[in-house]
Amino acid sequence: DFEYNRNLFDAATVQRIAGHFESLLRALLATPNEPVATLPLLTASERTRLLVDWNETSVPFEARAGYHQLFERQVAKTPNAVAVRFEAQVLTYAELNQMANSIAHQLQEAG
Known part of the structure; x- marks a missing residue:
């Protein structure tokens, strides 16, 4: 004792x-x-x-989902969380998604 x-x-x-x-x-x-x-x-x-x-960090992964679908799910879960930070610039998942969608639409229109 x-x-x-x-x-x-x-x-x-x-x-x-x-x-x-x-x-x-x-x-x-x-x-x-x-x-x-x-x-x-x-x-x-x-x-x-x-x-x-404590190092077991594997998570189920849907093999058929594309990266864009996985990203959209994350946006839906945590739209206001920080997704990207570079120096003083910060983008939330919602902001980054909006920018990505805008670029995707421009690419589609351009052919």
């Missing part, structure tokens, strides 16, 4: 720190000549959570 200031830490945090300390001690015993700075602190479950679970 650890003694700690309950005003500063909750039990889960102390448990996590204890796991880090245990990982460090195990690594020190296994590789005593390694510099401490190179030894792991994360537990195996934390490492998996950080590198695998």
Whole structure:
């Protein structure tokens, strides 16, 4: 059991720190000549959570939808969100969509 200031830490945090300390001690015993700075602190479950679970960023992708359709969906979802920023110039999805549609109509008229 650890003694700690309950005003500063909750039990889960102390448990996590204890796991880090245990990982460090195990690594020190296994590789005593390694510099401490190179030894792991994360537990195996934390490492998996950080590198695998939280890094799972795949999202369903509709293979038959064109880029323009995917963009139009984003415009519908977040019309006022920033889509493009360059130096001091900012365009929302709605503004960028309006410009793209204007260019598309001009191209269609030009043949």
